[in-house]
Amino acid sequence: MSATTVQPMTRKQMAERMARDIPEGWYVNLGIGLPTLVADYVPREREVIFHSENGLLGMGPAPAPEQADPWLINAGKQQVTLHPGGSFFHQADSFSIIRGGHLDLCVLGAFEVAQNGDIANWATSAADSAPAVGGAMDLSAGAKRLWVLMEHTTKDGQPKLVRECSYPLTALGAVTRIYTNLAVIEVTPSGFGVVDMIPGLTLEALQAQTGAPLTRAA
Numbered sequence: 001m002s003a004t005t006v007q008p009m010t011r012k013q014m015a016e017r018m019a020r021d022i023p024e025g026w027y028v029n030l031g032i033g034l035p036t037l038v039a040d041y042v043p044r045e046r047e048v049i050f051h052s053e054n055g056l057l058g059m060g061p062a063p064a065p066e067q068a069d070p071w072l073i074n075a076g077k078q079q080v081t082l083h084p085g086g087s088f089f090h091q092a093d094s095f096s097i098i099r100g101g102h103l104d105l106c107v108l109g110a111f112e113v114a115q116n117g118d119i120a121n122w123a124t125s126a127a128d129s130a131p132a133v134g135g136a137m138d139l140s141a142g143a144k145r146l147w148v149l150m151e152h153t154t155k156d157g158q159p160k161l162v163r164e165c166s167y168p169l170t171a172l173g174a175v176t177r178i179y180t181n182l183a184v185i186e187v188t189p190s191g192f193g194v195v196d197m198i199p200g201l202t203l204e205a206l207q208a209q210t211g212a213p214l215t216r217a218a
Helices: 011-019 034-040 091-099 135-142 203-207
Strands: 027-030 049-052 056-059 082-088 105-108 112-114 146-149 177-179 183-188 191-197 214-216
Touching (some): 011 034, 011 146, 011 177, 049 091, 091 135, 105 135
Parallel strands (some): 027 105, 105 146, 146 177, 191 214
């Protein structure tokens, strides 16, 4: 991939690209980090009900600085807004929503996604202090669909889409779709299927940055 001819998407463009694909009426949890940006880009005329595991339903986009409420935060401790009709509740009730299968979609970041849909998003194999797996495990198992929003490679150019995850797993076979700064990829029974790529990028160039075989999605 030539940097002079192909420009990867920014983080905001990645979030906007995913937001376009979320249907009207879905209940959606946004994981900590990059996924939280998705709420900023859903068109105003489309009703998508965003959930945060700390006990919010009907979460809106990030507030303007003058409208920020320090007591209204998401699971990543970022200030958010609440749409009319939104609610907040105990975290135990929030996990009843998650574990009860009431979420149409969960969006998570990841360190690695394997070609069979395994996801590793809570710790690396480095000898550092990692937090517990937290709600990602419940969300991966409880949501009807799991989409991943992440950079296509690490900062040093190593693939994050792989044959098998080398980091501790969050969930087995849970991921159905991946949005990166280069492409949209489905997890299919036969592996990774490319749905969409950024302008100017070839399948061969994308394959060179991917650690598992790619095919064109049907």
